[in-house]
Amino acid sequence: MDIQRPEVRLQDTLADVTRLLRRHQVLQELALRQQGPEDRRDLVEQLQQRQNLAELDKRLRTLHPADLAYVLEVLPPEDRQLVWQHVTPEGRGAVLVEVSDALRESLVEWLDRDALVAALRTLDADDLGYLADAVPADVLVEASHALDAGERTWLHTSISYDEDSVGHLMSPEVVSIRDTHTVDMALVELRTFDELPPHTDRLYIVDARNVLRGAVPLHALLVSEARTPISSLLETDLVAFTPHDDADDAAKAFERYDLISAPVVDERGKLLGRVTVDVVMDFIRDEVEQQALGQAGLAGEEDLFAPVWDSARNRWPWLMVNIVTALTASRVIGVFEGTIEGLVALAALMPIVASIAGNTGNQTIALVIRGLALDQIQPGNRRYLFRKEVTVSLLNGVLWGGLMGLPAIAIYRSLPLGLVMMAAVALNLIIAALAGVFIPLGLRQIGRDPAQGASVLLTFLTDSLGFLLFLGMATLFLT
Amino acid sequence: MDIQRPEVRLQDTLADVTRLLRRHQVLQELALRQQGPEDRRDLVEQLQQRQNLAELDKRLRTLHPADLAYVLEVLPPEDRQLVWQHVTPEGRGAVLVEVSDALRESLVEWLDRDALVAALRTLDADDLGYLADAVPADVLVEASHALDAGERTWLHTSISYDEDSVGHLMSPEVVSIRDTHTVDMALVELRTFDELPPHTDRLYIVDARNVLRGAVPLHALLVSEARTPISSLLETDLVAFTPHDDADDAAKAFERYDLISAPVVDERGKLLGRVTVDVVMDFIRDEVEQQALGQAGLAGEEDLFAPVWDSARNRWPWLMVNIVTALTASRVIGVFEGTIEGLVALAALMPIVASIAGNTGNQTIALVIRGLALDQIQPGNRRYLFRKEVTVSLLNGVLWGGLMGLPAIAIYRSLPLGLVMMAAVALNLIIAALAGVFIPLGLRQIGRDPAQGASVLLTFLTDSLGFLLFLGMATLFLT
Numbered sequence: 001m002d003i004q005r006p007e008v009r010l011q012d013t014l015a016d017v018t019r020l021l022r023r024h025q026v027l028q029e030l031a032l033r034q035q036g037p038e039d040r041r042d043l044v045e046q047l048q049q050r051q052n053l054a055e056l057d058k059r060l061r062t063l064h065p066a067d068l069a070y071v072l073e074v075l076p077p078e079d080r081q082l083v084w085q086h087v088t089p090e091g092r093g094a095v096l097v098e099v100s101d102a103l104r105e106s107l108v109e110w111l112d113r114d115a116l117v118a119a120l121r122t123l124d125a126d127d128l129g130y131l132a133d134a135v136p137a138d139v140l141v142e143a144s145h146a147l148d149a150g151e152r153t154w155l156h157t158s159i160s161y162d163e164d165s166v167g168h169l170m171s172p173e174v175v176s177i178r179d180t181h182t183v184d185m186a187l188v189e190l191r192t193f194d195e196l197p198p199h200t201d202r203l204y205i206v207d208a209r210n211v212l213r214g215a216v217p218l219h220a221l222l223v224s225e226a227r228t229p230i231s232s233l234l235e236t237d238l239v240a241f242t243p244h245d246d247a248d249d250a251a252k253a254f255e256r257y258d259l260i261s262a263p264v265v266d267e268r269g270k271l272l273g274r275v276t277v278d279v280v281m282d283f284i285r286d287e288v289e290q291q292a293l294g295q296a297g298l299a300g301e302e303d304l305f306a307p308v309w310d311s312a313r314n315r316w317p318w319l320m321v322n323i324v325t326a327l328t329a330s331r332v333i334g335v336f337e338g339t340i341e342g343l344v345a346l347a348a349l350m351p352i353v354a355s356i357a358g359n360t361g362n363q364t365i366a367l368v369i370r371g372l373a374l375d376q377i378q379p380g381n382r383r384y385l386f387r388k389e390v391t392v393s394l395l396n397g398v399l400w401g402g403l404m405g406l407p408a409i410a411i412y413r414s415l416p417l418g419l420v421m422m423a424a425v426a427l428n429l430i431i432a433a434l435a436g437v438f439i440p441l442g443l444r445q446i447g448r449d450p451a452q453g454a455s456v457l458l459t460f461l462t463d464s465l466g467f468l469l470f471l472g473m474a475t476l477f478l479t
Numbered sequence: 480m481d482i483q484r485p486e487v488r489l490q491d492t493l494a495d496v497t498r499l500l501r502r503h504q505v506l507q508e509l510a511l512r513q514q515g516p517e518d519r520r521d522l523v524e525q526l527q528q529r530q531n532l533a534e535l536d537k538r539l540r541t542l543h544p545a546d547l548a549y550v551l552e553v554l555p556p557e558d559r560q561l562v563w564q565h566v567t568p569e570g571r572g573a574v575l576v577e578v579s580d581a582l583r584e585s586l587v588e589w590l591d592r593d594a595l596v597a598a599l600r601t602l603d604a605d606d607l608g609y610l611a612d613a614v615p616a617d618v619l620v621e622a623s624h625a626l627d628a629g630e631r632t633w634l635h636t637s638i639s640y641d642e643d644s645v646g647h648l649m650s651p652e653v654v655s656i657r658d659t660h661t662v663d664m665a666l667v668e669l670r671t672f673d674e675l676p677p678h679t680d681r682l683y684i685v686d687a688r689n690v691l692r693g694a695v696p697l698h699a700l701l702v703s704e705a706r707t708p709i710s711s712l713l714e715t716d717l718v719a720f721t722p723h724d725d726a727d728d729a730a731k732a733f734e735r736y737d738l739i740s741a742p743v744v745d746e747r748g749k750l751l752g753r754v755t756v757d758v759v760m761d762f763i764r765d766e767v768e769q770q771a772l773g774q775a776g777l778a779g780e781e782d783l784f785a786p787v788w789d790s791a792r793n794r795w796p797w798l799m800v801n802i803v804t805a806l807t808a809s810r811v812i813g814v815f816e817g818t819i820e821g822l823v824a825l826a827a828l829m830p831i832v833a834s835i836a837g838n839t840g841n842q843t844i845a846l847v848i849r850g851l852a853l854d855q856i857q858p859g860n861r862r863y864l865f866r867k868e869v870t871v872s873l874l875n876g877v878l879w880g881g882l883m884g885l886p887a888i889a890i891y892r893s894l895p896l897g898l899v900m901m902a903a904v905a906l907n908l909i910i911a912a913l914a915g916v917f918i919p920l921g922l923r924q925i926g927r928d929p930a931q932g933a934s935v936l937l938t939f940l941t942d943s944l945g946f947l948l949f950l951g952m953a954t955l956f957l958t
Contacts (some may be wrong), residue, residue, distance in 0.1 A: 005719070219675040297842055312874045330831050355805040376549075
């Protein structure tokens with residue numbers, strides 16, 4: 001038997017491909033240097049180069065599309081382009097489905113219209129629907145000519161569903177059996193399939209009008225007598241979705257009830273399709289990544305090896321916001337320039353007030369975002385959470401504020417300065433706690449992603465108000 | 480049929496339970512107010528209270544353990560404790576497996592030794608192994624007496640595996656069939672099971688020494704003739720793991736190859752057990768959450784409704800680090816107090832230099848952490864990535880530094896001040912880019928989680944060096 005240790009295999013593959021690419025590079029450089037007349041050595045090199053590329057072709061053809069996608073993600077742009085040229089149309093179609101949004105954009109750009117259509121024609125309606133947003137509309141239409149009429153209808157409906165809906169995750173590949181069948185009739189019907197669709201853990205049982213009646217696990221069929229009526233094996237306590245249900249809720253149900261597949265029905269209970277766990281896993285991975293990047297203030301998913309200009313622009317929107325907030329905080333300080341001139345120690349101490357509050361506020365934000373993502377924050381417990389966070393920050397504020405007052409006293413030998421420092425840190429920590437709870441909740445309330453930009457907003461508040469509190473109190477009490 | 484819309488059901492459940500808890504509270508308050516002699520009204524109230532709790536019992540008994548776990552996560556501590564008292568031992572066992580680490584700690588504390596043992600005795604070896612770290616060793620030993628000898632052995636082995644290894648995710652529940660069987664012999668063997676273990680998508684085929692030969696999908700059995708030899712249906716191109724493989728690599732393989740289950744074998748190829756997709760999904764969810772919280776500087780997973788004191792302490796380790804770094808940055812400013820006294824505009828502008836660099840650096844960190852998590856950063860492309868990030872930051876530095884110089888010139892009417900500002904922003908952005916790449920790579924290199932504390936370290940560098948650059952150049956050129 002051929003037991004695959006997947007990570008070992010993948011690293012071997014990458015090493016192989018990289019070796020072939022490097023050899024290609026060397027051969028090309030050699031060819032460029034010999035600009036003289038075509039002699040025999042030149043021919044030998046051309047032959048070597050062709051052999052090398054043929055070997056690359058061969059290596060790429062044996063790869064699982066997911067592995068090929070990984071190799072492309074990891075290679076720098078020039079290598080990527082070379083490898084991409086050597087992938088077959090079938091391979092290209094499958095790879096486009098697997099890669100990240102950011103890389104997909106480059107890969108689509110590198111194909112001319114005909115090559116793109118050829119790649120897309122190898123895909124089923126399901127995968128085409130998934131790629132719909134990433135390719136030009138006319139290319140999609142042309143590629144969809146390869147589908148049969150039923151699949152084409154399905155493609156049109158599936159594109160119409162919202163990107164965050166179950167309809168977007170749904171696949172039409174579902175094995176359904178009439179509720180009047182017996183086990184042996186069902187088996188006969190199953191034999192008409194060359195292969196069951198992947199992740200078929202159970203058969204969906206429908207009535208004459210295609211209304212979902214329940215499901216029968218495959219293993220129940222295996223261990224039942226041939227004459228058993230399907231209806232007697234029926235599991236009726238099913239988790240099912242409609243196409244308009246929230247994809248995020250569906251994903252949570254998969255996690256919570258350990259599902260492999262779940263049926264999708266219309267409002268009259270008719271079976272439309274199915275959602276499978278592999279699609280749900282990809283959805284979850286996408287979602288958490290989007291959140292992590294959004295929190296750091298990146299506009300979108302970024303290909304790690306994207307052209308410099310694309311990368312630079314991806315970071316602008318939030319940088320722009322950041323510059324406005326930083327300028328505002330700076331103007332707050334500007335108001336107190338007179339005070340600082342009189343007591344320059346304030347300039348050295350004020351960043352501490354802002355920094356500690358910013359950090360604790362971000363801790364609160366991380367907890368609240370997680371609570372929201374897991375649906376743990378409900379109208380009934382919001383007040384409790386709020387009270388708790390303020391108490392925690394008060395506790396930490398008194399403790400750390402007190403501690404931070406000490407160096408102020410020690411270095412600048414001024415008790416009043418130390419007291420102002422303590423009060424400012426404590427108050428700013430409370431502001432940070434309130435902002436840490438309210439900013440993500442507020443973003444969610446207005447229908448935005450609670451992670452996106454939350455940190456930038458928070459830092460704006462803790463910086464500006466921190467400077468205001470510290471310098472304001474210093475103006476009142478120290479001058 | 481009973482089609483379940485999971486999110487609707489869950490919210491209904493939560494509303495039901497909350498209603499019963501509130502009613503319990505009201506009844507208890509009424510009882511407390513009537514401290515007089517026991518009269519009939521009192522009896523009626525006692526009866527009401529008992530009925531109410533009986534209703535709560537009934538409602539809780541119908542809940543899926545995952546839903547019960549959710550309800551407990553969402554309730555404030557007092558309500559939690561009441562609900563937890565009313566869960567049956569079986570329910571408690573299952574809930575302990577489902578809840579977050581943070582809540583599990585409280586739940587275990589709330590049970591006395593006997594109740595905890597009773598709850599754990601309802602679990603199989605697999606789940607007991609999962610809980611091993613969360614309960615006292617002697618309780619685990621006592622609970623394991625309920626297992627048969629084979630299961631007990633398995634429990635001991637599974638505990639010995641590293642928490643981040645495949646052994647920790649593995650379950651012994653695997654259906655294996657001899658390679659000499661025919662399809663009908665296999666079916667006879669399957670009929671001896673009351674129910675196949677969940678997520679059994681295929682049977683593992685072994686030889687006489689229990690060495691894994693391959694797998695047969697359930698549906699292949701369904702559509703094959705009774706006399707077909709199992710060996711002719713064998714899929715041999717299997718993804719398999721050993722117990723010592725990295726759990727993270729296994730999770731990636733599940734995502735990449737859309738697996739539902741994968742066999743675990745020892746070094747001689749003998750079948751030990753199986754990893755299933757539901758466990759992998761939980762593992763991935765745990766991992767990304769841990770990362771998000773670690774990045775924000777939280778010591779561990781935190782129960783959103785944990786006691787205040789626990790929450791406060793969870794935030795201390797990184798706060799402490801933060802205070803040291805903030806003090807250092809403050810001392811850097813302290814060195815230049817003379818310069819600031821001479822040109823107080825510097826105090827207002829210096830936070831901008833630090834803030835912009837901090838934000839872009841965090842963008843780079845988020846990208847690099849993601850690249851590391853997806854194994855996209857390899858020795859072969861590290862240099863490329865590094866060059867790219869520095870170029871991007873140089874580009875952004877010149878652009879935004881130039882832009883930030885303008886308000887400095889406009890507000891303070893000083894061209895030299897504007898030029899110093901520009902240069903400081905540009906240089907600090909380059910520092911941020913270098914730190915954003917090297918900090919996560921460095922943390923990974925020394926075997927640490929690349930997310931944990933990366934932001935705190937970065938901000939330390941961008942603050943301290945930002946102040947140093949800006950105030951240093953100002954001292955050189957402006958005074």
